[in-house]
Amino acid sequence: MAAIRVEGLSKRYGPVTAVAGISFTVAAGEIVALLGANGAGKTTTLAMLLGLVLPSAGRIEILGHDMARDRFAALARMNFASPYIALPARLSVAENLRVYGHLYGVAGLERRIRELAGELDLLAFLDRPAGTLSAGQKTRLALAKALINRPAVLLLDEPTASLDPDTADRLRAWLAAYRAASGCAILLASHNMAEVERLSDQVLMLRQGAIVARGSPAALCGQFGRDTLEAVFLAIARATW
Amino acid sequence: MAKGAMSAGLGAARRVWALVYRHLALYRRSWPRLLDFAYGPVLQLLIWGFTARFLAAHGGASAGLAGLLIAGVLLWEAALASQLGFSVSFLEEIWSRNLGHLFVSPLRPWELIAALIVMSVLRLLAGMMPAILLAFLLYAFDIFALGPVVLLLFANLAAMGWWVALGIVAFILRHGAGAEGLVWTVMFGLTPLSAVFYPVSALPAALRPLAWALPSAHVFEGLRAALSGGGSGFRDLAFAFGLNLVWLLAMALLFRRELHAARRGGALVSLGE
Numbered sequence: 001m002a003a004i005r006v007e008g009l010s011k012r013y014g015p016v017t018a019v020a021g022i023s024f025t026v027a028a029g030e031i032v033a034l035l036g037a038n039g040a041g042k043t044t045t046l047a048m049l050l051g052l053v054l055p056s057a058g059r060i061e062i063l064g065h066d067m068a069r070d071r072f073a074a075l076a077r078m079n080f081a082s083p084y085i086a087l088p089a090r091l092s093v094a095e096n097l098r099v100y101g102h103l104y105g106v107a108g109l110e111r112r113i114r115e116l117a118g119e120l121d122l123l124a125f126l127d128r129p130a131g132t133l134s135a136g137q138k139t140r141l142a143l144a145k146a147l148i149n150r151p152a153v154l155l156l157d158e159p160t161a162s163l164d165p166d167t168a169d170r171l172r173a174w175l176a177a178y179r180a181a182s183g184c185a186i187l188l189a190s191h192n193m194a195e196v197e198r199l200s201d202q203v204l205m206l207r208q209g210a211i212v213a214r215g216s217p218a219a220l221c222g223q224f225g226r227d228t229l230e231a232v233f234l235a236i237a238r239a240t241w
Numbered sequence: 242m243a244k245g246a247m248s249a250g251l252g253a254a255r256r257v258w259a260l261v262y263r264h265l266a267l268y269r270r271s272w273p274r275l276l277d278f279a280y281g282p283v284l285q286l287l288i289w290g291f292t293a294r295f296l297a298a299h300g301g302a303s304a305g306l307a308g309l310l311i312a313g314v315l316l317w318e319a320a321l322a323s324q325l326g327f328s329v330s331f332l333e334e335i336w337s338r339n340l341g342h343l344f345v346s347p348l349r350p351w352e353l354i355a356a357l358i359v360m361s362v363l364r365l366l367a368g369m370m371p372a373i374l375l376a377f378l379l380y381a382f383d384i385f386a387l388g389p390v391v392l393l394l395f396a397n398l399a400a401m402g403w404w405v406a407l408g409i410v411a412f413i414l415r416h417g418a419g420a421e422g423l424v425w426t427v428m429f430g431l432t433p434l435s436a437v438f439y440p441v442s443a444l445p446a447a448l449r450p451l452a453w454a455l456p457s458a459h460v461f462e463g464l465r466a467a468l469s470g471g472g473s474g475f476r477d478l479a480f481a482f483g484l485n486l487v488w489l490l491a492m493a494l495l496f497r498r499e500l501h502a503a504r505r506g507g508a509l510v511s512l513g514e
């Protein structure tokens with residue numbers, strides 16, 4: 001069973017088509033990247049997978065649950081992180097994690113908080129208000145929140161945006177290790193081609209709401225006759241078809 | 242089956258507690274927010290309390306009328322505190338850009354509403370206690386001397402605060418944070434129709450049906466009956482209770498419709514803007 005199954009997914013806002021009938025699957029333990037220029041439909045796709053936006057057509061199934069009818073059963077076993085959605089700034093790191101631990105019904109919550117804080121280098125900041133953290137610490141907190149319920153499906157929107165290269169690299173290594181250890185399916189939207197090449201098993205190239213190319217990073221480079229994924233991205237983004 | 246239902250109930254209670262804990266943690270670190278709870282009720286009490294005392298001292302009002310003014314202001318402030326406790330707690334999620342995380346968590350919409358009601362009750366208690374105490378110390382007015390009926394009066398006005406807030410939150414969901422000003426204005430708009438300081442019969446005939454459609458008008462008629470010894474006020478309270486149920490149901494349906502529309506229109510993605 002696919003962890004994520006999307007069939008004929010579309011979203012129209014009046015005359016504007018944000019997502020145009022896309023279909024894909026993400027298997028358990030697989031990392032799939034959504035790539036595309038601004039406005040290609042990545043964020044709308046993630047928002048529909050999370051139940052924030054209702055599709056105009058198509059079907060989403062996550063961990064066997066139809067998101068149109070049974071989204072809360074799926075939401076309990078998935079999670080999400082984005083640098084563009086904040087956590088309450090006045091609450092401490094531990095308080096934020098406690099809130100989300102309760103929301104997701106995490107057993108042994110205090111132990112889980114310390115475990116995640118240890119793994120993500122947040123132990124020293126547990127009592128610090130989230131608003132006083134550096135960008136890197138905030139990103140690690142967002143990831144800790146996203147992992148608090150040991151999700152079977154993880155959606156990440158630009159997980160290393162605004163991080164310095166060292167922190168970003170360590171975060172990628174941590175994500176790869178987490179996937180290997182947990183078998184979690186990860187769908188990530190990113191503009192960082194090096195990140196996508198390093199982490200992803202499959203890449204979905206979006207353009208004007210449609211998937212125009214798909215495959216492993218190496219296969220896409222071969223298909224487009226380019227050396228890097230960035231060159232493939234530019235070729236697609238600037239194509240005139 | 243029963244075990245499954247109990248487990249679901251405990252899960253729901255834990256999610257409601259998660260949100261209540263989130264707000265308690267916030268208030269623990271923010272004394273200006275706590276001060277704001279009591280500021281409005283105390284200020285209004287002082288204004289109306291001294292006005293009542295001045296009128297009584299100059300023969301313009303009986304002691305009964307003075308008591309009516311003070312009781313009126315205390316009860317109406319309870320309605321305001323209830324409405325603000327609900328809707329400002331919702332706005333806190335928008336201000337902190339946290340709403341997106343909540344809507345993609347297993348938190349059900351009705352659990353969100355339940356948590357906002359709990360916060361409303363806490364704000365009502367924290368905000369009204371100082372004003373009730375001051376009314377006793379400054380004006381020798383003990384609202385609890387009215388008897389158990391006073392709890393029903395407060396409860397009905399708190400319930401009115403919930404459905405008014407639910408309607409405002411539904412409006413914000415649909416139209417964005419630009420509509421947040423309604424949080425501070427809608428209840429004031431209902432004040433003249435609520436007949437807080439005068440009977441409904443004092444209103445122009447054309448406005449009376451509107452007043453009778455509000456639970457608050459029945460509550461204050463009941464208050465006047467209880468204070469004047471002209472009745473227990475329970476009949477008015479029964480009307481208020483029934484109206485609150487109808488309005489609460491109507492606003493819950495509106496909330497559900499607007500939430501659906503917000504999800505269809507993509508408004509939840511950019512609610513803070």
